[in-house]
Amino acid sequence: MDTNIRIAGEAGQGVQTAGDLLVEAFSAMGLHLLSSQSYMSRVRGGLNWFDVRIGDREVLAPREDVDLLIALHEDALTHLRDTVNPDGLIVYDGEAEGTVALHFDGVAQEVGGQVIMANAVAAGAVFGVLGYDVAELVDYLGSVFAKKGAEVVAANAACARRGAELMAAHAGRLQGPAPGSGPRTSVDGARAVALGACTAGLKLAAAYPMSPSTAVLNAIAGYSEQFGILVEQAEDEIAAINIICGATYAGAPAMLTTSGGGFALMAEGLSLAGMLELPAVILLAMRPGPATGLPTRTGQEDLRFVISAGHGEFPRFVFAPGDVTQAYALTRHALAVAHEYQTPAFILTDQYLVDLHATCAPLEAAPRPIDRGLVAAGADYVRYALTDSGISPRAIPGGDAIVMADSDEHTEDGHVTEDLSVRVQMVDKRLRKEAGMCAAALPPTAYRAEDADTLLVCWGSTYGACREAVDLLRDDGRGTSPRPTVGMLHFGQVWPLNADAVRAAIGRRERVVVIEGNARGQFASVLREIGALTDCETMAKYDGLPFTAREIVRRLSHE
């Protein structure tokens, strides 16, 4: 059983604040939830909305249809009333047919004294309609506003209570899912990445701001004092990646955050990290392109770019987390393997995952630093020793070893060389790492795949919608007969891949559909290229919005 609540209004009307209130209050009540946002690229005006989907079991993805719409503005009503289910309810800040009127600002002023408390009124109304005890919300308001003093707490509480009271006539009209037995942890994608990096021993983050990656940078900054991390706003993206290169050369685990256009400027610096064999970690939160594209929307369009960016040939890792738990774990893993193999690693995510907020098992917040793989060395140290694994013993400057690193092709001791046989040895050494990287590649996660005739293949944040689609198809057989046997494979590591393992996981199926947020089936083409897949269909989405389960079900049945 689950309920989808949508709060919509202009930018600047507190849509996000009201949404955040609900998220926190619901997690405190032990509900499962997932919130997602749709916003326009502007600071005021436009039409933004915030969805909170709550359930009595795990909620994996956003829903396109709405049970309860809180429309703070006329545009929100006009544009979104069709998304509301026939048995749903609309609470509107005005008079309109088929809606329940509630003047959020007016009520706030009346009982709380201030318009900014309109979001507490809205949250109270949601509690009222769903038949939840508003005391739970009031408790939560008390804890967040405690610092601001008793007066603010009391005013917000009054707003919430009044919001709920005014819904008395509609109370319980929508039955909310049953609360759990204790509070649940909830986290947003950006914080999950940041916490993963911070607990792994990150010491320096550099970036030039760009949506949607900035959320991650802000989150790291939020943890910086606790974990002793330096957050540096670089003068531009080129500086950011070169700062990371310098910092990792000197021995500090370092990472940058960026999005498509910013990363486009970093290709040469990435190549430098490849040449100098630096454990540079790059978080790239995708948004649709080309160029500035849709700044506040989502997509999975940069996979091929990230896999091939940089001139010359060098190994790299690309991880694409599917949910907040993976965002935490794969970020830690990215830092670990970047250091183990001394080569760049990407966390390739997107606006949808970075901004979503979901309940999950508690994330370990105690520092558990990764191994930097440093050796103590003396005067005869050479940085680029030729080894069978391609991995050379790594020392950093400041100790007894002298560490020489050059972007030109270099000898084992790091000096420029134009000896072409050394060149070949060095390319081979760097590329030799790929054997180890492929062998240790994380296998895809299978879900109800064993007996599946139809296999859905996805990567990154498409995970939740895909998994829910599998459940819908298997358990409800929705829209199809006979009921298809559907399963899925999700890739959290998208590069490099172990072709044999992938081929085995895909196996023989009647139908393989690769589902991804781009127009050209980029991941499908990667799978074909490495020989892991021959025949497949692709399901493409590039309208700037995340997949939903119903959309996948619909398109599977009708395409």
Place this chain on the structure above:
Amino acid sequence: MSDTQMWGAGLRSDGPVKPAWCPGCGNYAIVKAVDRALDEAGLDRRRVVLVSGIGQAAKLPHYVSRPVNFFNGLHGRAVPAATGIKLANHTLEVIITSGDGDMYGEGGNHLLHAIRRNIGLKCFVHNNQIYGLTKGQASPTSDAGTHTKLQAYGVAAQPLNPLALAIAEGASFVARSFTGLPDHLPQTMVAALQQPGFALLDILQPCITFNKLNTFKWYQDRVRPLGDDYDPTDRLRALETALVWGDEIPVGVLYRADRPSYESKLPVLASGPLAAP
């Protein structure tokens, strides 16, 4: 004097690295001066990192007499790479040694922001007023009217004045020297090394192959060391001095200010380097 004699002392004695510079190039004097300055400043080379971009000048770290840590990065990007190193381990002495194209052209934006931060990097710019490695195109400091293969009608833009720019921006140490001043150059480097924040040292360096205008003699005839009565803490006077370029070219420490370094203002670095175990 043979070329080897001329720059022999500046070569690594223990390694295979032979300079890829033209015999007679001003860069040889700079590598010698760097060697001397490191020794005179009493620096342990294990605690020094030389950072460079790309260009003839940027090859310097390979040629010092005894090995030193170095990071020879990308064209124009010595400053951010050095910034990363300094932030990761602020106990290291991080010295940038690179060309005018590298620092004032491709890397111009980074230079501005290093000055703004006042991060403790020492930046030695080999200013030969030309692009050497790419064979003789104009650099941001080429005199107006300079003819090259590329600037066939002469350089139409006016030259960038790095010293005036740095002083105007409030850099904490701004100096100029010349490769023809065998004591002045290392001494000025040592002075730069003693400054806590960002130090810019512009070094006039003849490129005998591509710059036929600003030759060794051309510089020698014009260079005038600042007198003992010169007060480097007077910013307006410094700016005035920086604007002098022509028959006379002042050299020495033009400007110096007491500004705390960037790294000293970052609380997270107070407990030790980020790169510590």
